[in-house]
Amino acid sequence: MRYAPLVAKLAIVAELSEVDAQTVISLCDDERLVPAKRDILTEGDRPDHVHVIIDGWAARYKTLSEGSRQIVGFLIPGDFCDLDVPILGRMDHGIVAVTRCHIAYIPRSKLDQVTSGNVGLLKALWWATLVDESILREWLLNVGRRESYARIAHLFCELHLRMQMIGLVEDNRFPLPLTQEQVADATGLTAVHVNRMLQTLRGKKLIELGSGYLTVLNPEGLREAAGFNGNYLHIKRRLP
């Protein structure tokens, strides 16, 4: 059901009782729809809600004054957009909806109230933000030192694993609603070059990509091509 990704994600680190799960779900009663390509949050914003992706994909991004864009993270169902705002004060980057998104708006006060009485849940939220940070380090390695081919393979390995964490992978196949330009912006390449590298990935029978889905034909081969090691995602529990 629609909150399964969020609950599954938190359950990776926290012991969630049935009651806890219901508590989390009850926080998400104010849900709003954001169309694709619309900003969910803009640089400089001081939101007073915490935003959680219930359904759809979004991307954190930063831009250069001359116009080029770097995507600094993808947000999938169960991900929090702005847990850092109460401490940092304002968004230092934007978040844009990649697909149409269902977003839960949780009043900060309500969240504080729940977490102040539930250490496990609080820790799960910190875990989520620290894993985001760890992912950023890995992305920096990816963009800074991996060749373009491995770079794209690595991104796919990560998304594969993250989608698995929230139960959205079946037979190594999962929704991947990204355009080649978005992949380019995430990997520091151009769309044209991404296109070419995708073709070599297809040519080597590692992946099948099209109509919004990615099938990993050869998971071990893809990991090898990427030099992928998932430790940086800090998954503490066996995946379903």
Next chain:
Amino acid sequence: MRYAPLVAKLAIVAELSEVDAQTVISLCDDERLVPAKRDILTEGDRPDHVHVIIDGWAARYKTLSEGSRQIVGFLIPGDFCDLDVPILGRMDHGIVAVTRCHIAYIPRSKLDQVTSGNVGLLKALWWATLVDESILREWLLNVGRRESYARIAHLFCELHLRMQMIGLVEDNRFPLPLTQEQVADATGLTAVHVNRMLQTLRGKKLIELGSGYLTVLNPEGLREAAGFNGNYLHIKRRLP
């Protein structure tokens, strides 16, 4: 004095009373020396102390199996190495001493004890880790989308500002103990190319670099060359 950087850094977000400052300093009584190029922490470690740089420079890094290295952050006096370990469980990257480093080893229990009774200090620590995350996003933009010349300029702008935050800049001049290879590893370039770009930066009279010091001759010019905007460092107080 030797703890000034640490206190200055925390004071950027927290109201530190004289007593608070003394409390923080008293945490640092177990200080150890790490020679240059030695690992302070290695990937996979599960340290039971929190490590704080009292003096010297260090670098967070990740490596590819084939050998190339990406520096994912520089640590200067006042910086914490491993605040995330209690939540994540283990280091997902290494930290190496760039210069000889004086490191304070704070027992985790002792830190917990102090922060549990001092919300301001706790928030300051969270601020520090979230700013690290923000810096990572900016670095990703830097490596992914800025041209090599601007990339290096941007790094220097950031280090300039961060050194200012902890009171180590005089007349736009501050210690910069990095080799060109280390700058290369931080910017995703090669040492040879860094060398050439440094020369153009020098040629344009933006910087003077040598014998372990960087002088920013033209701060505004350097910021412009870099497309630098310091908001991502989330400095909430006027600098001294």
Next chain:
DNA sequence: CGACGCATTGATTGGATTCAACTAAGGTGG
């Protein structure tokens, strides 16, 4: 002194960008 680390310079190569054209798919409105 010799060895080593670091900085510098030149010549060459190559991976990725740029520019441009073209196809395919999908949605919209007359």
Next chain:
DNA sequence: CCACCTTAGTTGAATCCAATCAATGCGTCG
């Protein structure tokens, strides 16, 4: 219902920024 338009993906050719390979200078330290 089909002409039109937009968006995404694909392909080719030319160009360029940064990497690579290689050699040299220079200071420091054992």
